[in-house]
Amino acid sequence: MPESASRRLDRGRIVDAAIAIADAEGIAAVTIRRVAEALKAGAMSLYRHVDGKDALLDALADRIAADIPLPESGSGWREGLHARAVATRRICLRHPWAARLLESRLASGPARLRMQEAGLALLAGDGFSLSLACRALTVLDSYIYGFTLRESALPPSDALPDAVRDVAPAIRPEDYPHIVTAMMHAMAEAQKDGGAAALMEADFLFGLDLLLDGFAAAKG
Incomplete structure (x- = not known):
């Protein structure tokens, strides 16, 4: 690679390329060599800006965190944590x-x-x-990450009805009456405006309010 091309590399461009790869192929595809290929650079030239794969993954995590707005000045703890949770879920x-x-x-x-x-x-x-503050943030982040991991694993909203229909024959109403009723309810809710995405958002906000109510109760 020409030296001039190497000088055009910087940490920001490297992280941008790594994010594009992760979005398209998954985080496991992010390696120094793969990012170098995407940038049409030599792998060794990236080490001038990141120390290795672990440092690159740390940089990706920090870039994601940078996109989460900090609480606005003067906001109360509940409003601030609510906004933080909603923004984090959206980014994830x-x-x-x-x-x-x-x-x-x-x-x-x-x-x-x-x-x-x-x-x-x-x-x-x-x-x-x-x-209590440390515990509250730990519990809040665990809820956000766990919910969004589960949400990200679900089929796309437009494919959800077909996915439910595929598994329904194996779930006999006489054996699992409550599950069948719950599935029918979820399907009906998913047919409303916003579809399954709106249903998941409502579930997320419901759980978030329960957590914030719990933090308020623990504070006394």
């Missing part, structure tokens, strides 16, 4: 690999540190103890 659905990556990376870059600092400050400012 846009990048189906992001929830697992954010949950699994131990190293935190500047954006992830700012996100955690803002969350702790929000709770501490409204009278949460440090212990």
